[in-house]
Amino acid sequence: RPAAAETLVVSAARLLDVRTGRYVADPQLVITDGRVVSWDGSGAPPDAEFVDLPGLTLVPGLIDMHVHLTGVADIGGYRSLGYTDAFWTVMGVPNAEATVRAGFTTVRNVGSDDFADVALRQAIDEGRIIGPRIVPAGYAIGATGGHCDNNFLPPSYQATAPGVANGPDEMKARVKWMRKYGAEVIKLCATGGVFSKGTTVGEQQLSEEEIRAAVETAHMLGLKVAAHAHGNAGIRAAILGGVDTVEHASYLDEETIRLAKEHGTALSMDIYNTEYTLAEGEKNGVLPESLAKERQVGQVQRDSFRKAVEAGAMMIFGTDAAIYPHGLNARQFRVMTEYGMTPLQAIRAATLSAAQALGREGQVGTLDPGAFGDFVAVSGDPLADVTLFESPAAVVKGGAWVVKPD
Template identity: 40%
Template sequence: MKRIFFAAFAALASLCPASANPPPLAVIYVRAGHLIEPTNGRVLDDRLIKVIDGRVAAVEPWHEPPQGAKLIDWSEKWVLPGLIDAHVHLADYLQTSNPAEPLLHSAEETAYLGARNARATLLAGFTAVHDVGSYRGTGNIELRNAINRGDVVGPRINAVGGYITVPGGGGEVTGLPSGMIVPPEMRMGVAANPAEVHRAVNLMLDKGANSIKLIVTGAVLTEGTEPGQIELSGPAVFAAVETAKARGSWVTSHAHGASGIHSAILAGSRGIEHASLIDAAGIAIAKAQGAYLVMDVYNGDYIAEVGRRDGWSASILRKNDETTEAQRQGFAKAVRANVRLVFGTDAGIFPHGLQARQFAYMVRYGMTPMQAIQSATSVAAEFLGWADQVGSLTPGHWGDMVALNANPLADVRALEHVEQVMKGGRIVQ
């Protein structure tokens, strides 16, 4: 009986040779005129990058690749790893003057907007992002899944799902006309105490979130909240951190005010988003705890200009004025203290695809161009827990890279004009 079975199996295998042999490896070569490697801050001239099945296999001094090999000639360009924006909101509409805006778009429309935003972000050279919240709780999770399936063109996404926020807090839709109801899918993360935070974190992780976003203080753009006011207590943050940790995940915290920053870091939050009103003690705590600060130092100018032009509320404009310059001075102090600073822009408040405008602000407030590039590559990858996957063009990392016509180390604004983008060994622009 065994002989009959093996004979039949051998006959079947002879009819289906493809099933017995793995597909050939996809191999491409990239000639980089000037390769910026952020992990060591070096610039390597005239390099040959070998990419196999989407990942970097070797980086060598230029030599002719094998005859007939596919070669991408970037010999006249500056090449660096794909950029990472660690604070975006892809699966939503742009900020407007109408506080009811989140309720005016269907789930279907929002999904199409997310696809458009993802494409714009990728074409601007950002091959990975941290999507830190969508009003429809699973919007960014489903967008990530669509990109991973190949249905939508976009960056790699670390998605948090919806915001974990107190009732009426900075992650809620507030300031609505009387009688207008916020639907349940926009309140998935509302939690009033540590027990409810535990539940909400588990819900987001069950829905497929990679990590968790807490709203620890009030927000500039949420009516009825104040940036300096603590909303989620230290015990609530600790409950979120421990719940996420038990499931192999982690937490970052929206916190503008100094007290909220202290509380969130000491409770175990890996990152602080905005950190607008950070003080000397907050910088020292971040340094001591190894926390990451994600400070959107470009965004305030956009809000001030467009908000006044388009009639955003006086409250929002006031809060923006109170936090913008303070945040930039705090950023400069954090640079001098050598705190871990991550590139994150809050894109979605301003149009997606314009994120690289922030690099010039980071340099203006104390970073070198190389430090700014590292904040959006190797440091951002560390923050996301993806240091072995992205943020570098050393062997084993994804073949995510961008090519520029000008040297960003001489003028960091060159990053605003990405010439070509590769994600996973494939040219997307």
């Protein structure tokens, strides 16, 4: 005889059906062995755990498509060189817990050293530590001297990031190597960036040919591709090269937005973190060069976000947590609504659309029967006030309590 199934039944004031954008009143959400069974109490055995969350609104567990769980916001610039390699993996443990406690039950970790994101995923999935479902990328792949190389040391140190690849053949080989050790998504660095030393945000660092080589290999292996790109030329090369999501996407013009729509490329625009960097970056040791680049790019990116939303591009929720402290991910919802989204659009970016961009529709980002039993509960009306997500009243992942109200 198989072991008895474990069922959780949660009643609440309402449940947000993210597909229709409507509330379902007085739901009784049934989750058995980690998966949603029904919204109306049906299928619940008498020995289930029954919990009442009066006045609360249930929303599918949130998805952040751009985090770095091993990054620490208050250790910036050269200060990071004072820590031993495994320090970052160790810090991934509390960071993962802070993230899931904030209601983000799924994250895409787009780059970490030492396959630390694969390690975190293994430990979380086996229930040894607390954290979200992780879609790991392993190391970010990019050019010598590019945004994802290690540019902090003089040549005598011979510091080269393990994700460095030049030319289509090396790109293909790095993709295969990443997958061999557990990557479930591939991250490319197509332009310079804010926090890398000696790069400009505008410069393109991978050719369309290199990007296409990586994308073809990744897609052949069943992996999606995320490309970091701020400058317009790099964004266009990434879209034309076939990537699935463009990260940052700061310099968008009408033609590039049109291309993104035509190719079905999703845009993951981290428009909250600029506030944190400009307020705390200097104190945290962020390079003066990076602060200058943040001042250059922050408002431009927010204006691009508004244009992309107005044009109907596919938008997904990605914050670059690590630039700001993990667990504050939901602060980006407010900025998204300030720059053109309705609350429902912002919520869909972090649920339905994110799941689609992960290739995990029906599994996460929804509470439809069959999906993982992941939800966040807030007190109030999130379709009127997205800042409610900044302080969730309850969080459940896979039918298990992460945050349980007393």
